[in-house]
Amino acid sequence: MNVDLSAAVAQTALLLLLAPLLSGLIKNWKAKLQNRRGARIWQPYFDLVKYLRKDMVISEHASWIFSVTPGVIFLTALSAGLMVPLVTANAPLGLFGGAIAVVGVLALGRFFMALGGLDPATTFGGMGSSREMTIAALAEPAMMLAIFTVATMAGSTNLGQIVLAGQEPGWKFLDAPHALAFAAMFIVLLAETGRIPVDNPATHLELTMIHEAMVLEYSGRNLAFAEWGAAIKQLVLMALLTNLFFPLGLAPVVTPAALGAGLAFFAAKLLILAGAVVLVEFTNAKLRLFRVPDLLSAAFILATLALVSTFLFR
Amino acid sequence: MNFTPAVLLAVSLCGYAIGAGGGLLFLRRERLANLFCFGASALSALSGLAAAMLFLVGGAGATAPQFELFPAPLPYLHFSVWLDPLSAFFLLLVSLLGVAIAIYSLGYARGYFGRKNVGVLGALFNALALATTLVVTADNVWLFLVAWEIMALAAYCLVSFEHEKAEARQAGVLYFIMAHIDAVCVILGFLMLFQAAGDYGFASLHDIGAKMPPGRRDAAFLLFLVGFGIKAGVVPLHIWLPAAHPVAPSNVSAFMSGVLIKTGIYGFARVAFDFLGAPPLWWGVTVLTVGTISAVLGVLYALMEHDLKRLLAYHSIENIGIILMGLGAALIFLHTGNPLLATLALVAGLYHTINHAVFKGLLFLGAGAVLHATHTRNMEEMGGLIRRMPQTALFFLIGAVAISALPPLNGFVSEWLTYQALLQGFGTTNSLMRLIFPLSGAMLALTSALAAACFVKAFGITFLAQPRSEHAAQAHEAAPTMLLGMGLLAGACVALGLFSVQFVRLLDPLTQQLTGQQLSAQLSAAHGLVLTSLTERSGTVSTLGLSLTGLCLVPIPFALAWVFARRTKVRVGPTWDCGQRSLTPRMEYTATGFSKPIRMVFKALFRPHREVQREYDFSPYFAKTLRFDSHVEEVFEQQIYRPARVMILRAARRVRALQAGSIHVYLLYIFGTLVLLLLLFAI
Amino acid sequence: MNPPATEVASRLITLLATLMLVFQLLLVVQQMLIANIRLFALQSLLLTGIATVVACAYGAWHVLIVAVLTLLGKVIFLPWLLQRLVRRIKIEQEIHPFVNMPASMLICGALTVLSYVVARPFTSLARLGSNTLPVALALLLTGLFLMSNRRKAITQVLALLTTENGMMLAAIALTTYGMPLVVEIGIFFDVVVAVMVLGILVFRIRESFDSMDVSKLNELKW
Structure with missing residues (x-):
């Protein structure tokens, strides 16, 4: 294991460019299912450029925390992304941290986002921060248990090692612990990326919004970086799900052919996962805030059962 | 003169004694007393710090210095101290905090000029520091117990230092009672050990458990667990802690939360790993369970607080829980015959011990600066302090990030080590018992996420947005010495976070002593840049690497902004207020409101009561006054x-x-x- | 990279059985009646999948009949019937269980662990996918728990159906690749008839008591 600079640069570019496309795709598919035409899938790129070109209005009550926050969200999401294998089995910066570090780095971004919500003295921001931190706190144990499951089966918390262990002949990743842990992680994914049963990404109604409430005061390039960061975080979490639980096709060696195949597999898996997310969003109604713990407790129990089944089925 | 650890330790002890005496000498001259007492304790602590560092850097081979303070006045009663690796580690912790807190106190104690007797405060502070240093360096049971009692008494006097407030008097009495229950347990435990060994020296108590009948050994273990558990503030023995820490002067709160409760950990580690010998399984399981419960309940109760110092006090309970998770896992691994894993868990626990000392000390000092500036501990009356107290805010933020276990600061490193120990523990046994490891790990994840929520609240409500009261609007930045004290600890948070591999090396002699293993070689890879969990395959992390990555990525947003946003302007405007005329501080989210979702989710535990009283003028639609009262049950x-x-x-x-x-x-x-x-x- | 065919089949069965368990747990946590019915349909679809895999991999073609019957009966007919019933009697969509959600999740988790532990000595017998027996047991136990935890007759019908899914799973995957066909079909029609009877009963209860709360049935004592 070592740090590969060119791979790091390539992966950074991939994260930056792919993330808006993924959210555009999800929005588009959702619109199609709802019998709307929907925006084009590359609309998020135009949005980002538009935000970047706009003047900024900063609240008179805000401090430097408010201005630093979008940068922190953006950078933490990118750094976390560099530790997750996307196309190659070994992430470029896999040496600097595994699953626990990814969770930690993303939590740092969330910490600042919640502070940024409180900073401009608005009620919406406080509401969003309070809800975000609550839901994150409840999602975290389930996520950690699911990670524990795959990590104990691979004997490592480093994502590259987990992927390699999954690629061993025999398709071990198609067994009960993985399936249960995947179900748990999927629920966590919905909660962490603010998807429908938990949060509604398409609304600005104060009673329902969480993520949007926190970034309500942002404008101009601050908004661009906050949104871009959120999109990258979504990509990172989805990559974590696809590649940890279905490590098919990730390039074990760096050759053009393997990289091409890896990219194709990654795209296919992302499309399927995005389809699943869209389907869940389409068929479910948003839950009341105090019903979300029910859902997350289900994720927790699923993850616990995943762990139990690692040693009770031998 | 040759500066050996022994000489430096002696200097440190004498310095504290002189400082205590000086305080009593200059009772009537507060400025002089302030300078003399806290100056003396700062220098003594510095000397103690040097002693500990010199000894620990010497590595596993260094001989333990041991000397008598003065000749034994009675048989058995030897006033002799030593520095073995465990003592040296805790001396490092005591002294590091001592230096920062003493410097801070130089500024903080000025707040008492003309109101309270600063000479008494200084004398008591020195006495407390002296007793704490003696507790961790005593080489026999008698001196340990004498110092233990002096420590409890000095702390009692400091807790009720502002005795004109009923709250302080009550907290003092509660602390006094609990301290004595704890002393009874510890004395009984040591008597049982003495019965088997026939000697009071710590050296001859080593591994004495092997000579004791099992039942008696278990009884001694339980007595020590309760005794040291009270001192450390373990649930359910914690009730003195959230009462006593907030009412003490803030520098004392920092010392109590940072150092005093760690003497409980010291005592427990000394007894469990050094004296009692090979542990049965249930010891470790008990400690791990108790630690997990303490961690979760501590942070949950912390979230319900809007008194800044009580909030921090509850977080001490949480962190003691995390430390005990490490130590408990170590005991289990010793039982199952995995000394390497036991060492990893022990390193995790001890690393968290010093981390908690540093960031909790920092946070209490920051809370003290806020209290000093706003004259209130109630967060609902704060807000907007980041403009008035920028440096304090920055230091408090560093402490908040560290305690929330976020990378790249120190809290993250020790929790990472704890996770790794728990994770690898899963494979050590075949019974259903091993579920305890991942479940504790999940609870640790819950704890750190809730801690992050709590510190978003603590920092956000206190320092951000608009001031919620006149006091907060008139606040002023803390004195330079106070800032220096906080800055030292903030620097320690960063250093302990980034240079974890180097710090782990200091723990080698200690683990050699307690489990017979040295880990620093296994724990580092890539030229000391990366921390590993025993092998490079099973997991690596590098806080330094992560920070560098973040730094290298910084040009990207700047470049994007340069390309697209060069010609944009930045305007300062009012916050969106839904078309109202102006946004008042009363519309902001409150601390109570912030934690409401969590209160609702865990309402089975909190049993929240709320009462709303309305008074109407002429119509039921226009309330004249509205009183809202809400509290949770302990x-x-x-x-x-x-x-x-x-x-x-x-x-x-x-x-x-x-x-x-x-x-x-x-x-x-x-x-x-x-x-x-x-x-x-x-x- | 490609494991032999029987092993793939065994894996697939394990996976599908595990997913059945996942849906069962989601059923416990889901509070909307219609969504509950859909989850049950999906679970039955998985059962159909298992039966198909068994049939194809081992050439036990009579199991295919079971698969078709399950598909027609439990994936299409019964959910349709129940949904129609729900719509016709216009009951409240939300289910109010006796025990709250997180607690019932914990109970179901414990029940699943229990079934894992109990089934452990027998797993070597289960040649098809090592975890089908514990999953079947878990479906049975959580189904019984659901029956006692829910108030309304129609939700109890659903719980009964999941219990029956568990039994079918055990029957298909554990024994000689399916019990004698007659027995299976017997069980199947039993259940269908039971559901229809219960459906009519639900309708009647609703008419005479203006509620579907089963606990109100004790008014019948007088």
Whole structure:
């Protein structure tokens, strides 16, 4: 294991460019299912450029925390992304941290986002921060248990090692612990990326919004970086799900052919996962805030059962 | 003169004693007393820090310095101290905090000029520091217990230092009672050890558990767990902690939360790993369970607080829980015969011990600066302080990020080590028992996420948005010495976070002593840049690497902004207020409101009560006044301590019948007892 | 990279059985009646999948009949019937269980662990996918728990159906690749008839009591 600079640069570019496309795709598919035409899938790129070109209005009550926050969200999401294998089995910066570090780095971004919500003295921001931190706190144990499951089966918390262990002949990743842990992680994914049963990404109604409430005061390039960061975080979490639980096709060696195949597999898996997310969003109604713990407790129990089944089925 | 650890330690002890004496000498001259006492403690702590560092850098081969302070006045009662690796580690912790807190106090104690006697404060502070240093360096049971009691007394006096407030007096009494229950347990435990060893020296108590009958050994373990658990503030023995820490002067709170409760950890580590010998399985399981419960309940109760210092005090309970998770896992691994894993868990626990000391000290000092500036501990009256106190805010933010276990600061490193130990523990046994490891790990994840929520609240409500009261709007930045004290600890948070591999090396002699293993070689890879969990395959992390990555990525947003946003302007405007005329501080989210979702989710535990009183003027649609009252229930106080208190009072009332008030009756009692004893002896 | 065919089949069965368990747990946590019915349909679809895999991999073609019957009966017919019933009697969509959600999740988790532990000695017998027996047991136990935890007759019907899914799973995957066909079909029609009877009963209860709360049935004592 070592740090590969060119791979790091390539992966950074991939994260930056792919993330808006993924959210555009999800929005588009959702619109199609709802019998709307929907925006084009590359609309998020135009949005980002538009935000970047706009003047900024900063609240008179805000401090430097408010201005630093979008940068922190953006950078933490990118750094976390560099530790997750996307196309190659070994992430470029896999040496600097595994699953626990990814969770930690993303939590740092969330910490600042919640502070940024409180900073401009608005009620919406406080509401969003309070809800975000609550839901994150409840999602975290389930996520950690699911990670524990795959990590104990691979004997490592480093994502590259987990992927390699999954690629061993025999398709071990198609067994009960993985399936249960995947179900748990999927629920966590919905909660962490603010998807429908938990949060509604398409609304600005104060009673329902969480993520949007926190970034309500942002404008101009601050908004661009906050949104871009959120999109990258979504990509990172989805990559974590696809590649940890279905490590098919990730390039074990760096050759053009393997990289091409890896990219194709990654795209296919992302499309399927995005389809699943869209389907869940389409068929479910948003839950009341105090019903979300029910859902997350289900994720927790699923993850616990995943762990139990690692040693009770031998 | 040759500066050996022994000399430096002696200098440090003498310095504290001189500082304590000086405080009493200059009772009437507060400026001089302030300078003299806290100057003396700062220098003494610095000397102690040097002693500990010198010894630990010396590595596993260094001989333990040992010397007598003065000749033994009575048989057994040796006033002698030593520095073995465990002592040296805790001396490092005590002294590091001592330096920062003493410097901070130079500025903080000025707030008491003309109000309270600063000489007394300084003398007591030095006495507390002296006693704490003696507790961790004593080489025999007697000196340990004497220092333990002095420490408890000095802390009692400091807790009730502002004794004109009823709150402080009550907290002092509660602390006093709990400290004595704890002393009783610890004394009984040591007596049991003495029975087996026939000697009071710590050296001869080593591995004495092997010579004790198992039942007696278990009893001793339980006594020590309760005794040291009270001092450390473990749930359900914690009730003194959230009462006593907030009412003490803030520099003392920092010392108590950072150092004093760690003497409980020291005592426990000393007894469990050094004296009691090979542990049975249930010891470790008990400690791990107790630690997990403490961690979760501590942070949950912290979230419900809007008193800044009480909030921090509850977080001490949480972190003690995390430390005990590491130590408990280590005990389990010792039982299952995995000394390497035990060492990893031990390193995790001890690393978290010093981390908690540093960031909790920092946070209490920051809370002290806020208290100093706004004259309130109630977060609902704060807000907007980041403009008035920028440096304090920055230091508090560093502490908040560290305690929330976020990378790249120190809290993350020790929790990462704990996760790794728990994760690898899963493979050590085959029974259903091993589920305890991942479940504790999940609870640790819950704890750190809730801690992050709590510190978003603590920092956000206190320092951000608009000031919620006149006091907060008039706040002023802390004095330079106070900032220096906080800055030192903030620097320590960063250093302990980034240079974890180098710090782990200092723990080598300690783990060699307690588990017979040295880990620093296994724990580092890539030229000391990366921390690993025993092998590089099973997991790596590098806080330094992560920070560098973040730094290298910084040009990207700047470049994007340069390309697209060069010509944009930045305007300062009002916050969106839904078309109201102006946004007042009363519209902001409050601390109570912030934690409401969590209160609702865990309402089975909190049993929140709320009461709303409305008064109407002429129509039910226009309320004239609205009073809202909400509080949560402290389960342990309601369910354990209140019934216990009622029972004790009832028993006391019954016993009072004996107390007739006549001297003759009392003489009769004495006479009767004497006859009875003689009779017993004769038979 | 490609494991032999029987092993793939065994894996697939394990996976599908596990997913059945996942849906069962989601059923416990889902509070909307219609969504509950859909989850049950999906679970039955998985059962159909298992039966198909068994049939194809081992050439036990009579199991295919079971698969078709399950598909027609439990994936299409019964959910349709129940949904129609729900719509017709216009009951409240939300289910109010006796025990709250997180607690019932914990109970179901414990029940699943229990079934894992109990089934452990027998797992070597189960040649098809090592975890089908514990999953079947878990479906049975959580189904019984659901029946006792829910108030309304129609939700109890659903719980009964999941219990039956568990039994079918055990029957298909554990024994000689399916019990004698007659027994299976017997069980199947039993259940269908039971559901229809219960459906009519639900309708009647609703008419005479203006509620579907089963606990109100004790008014019948007088």
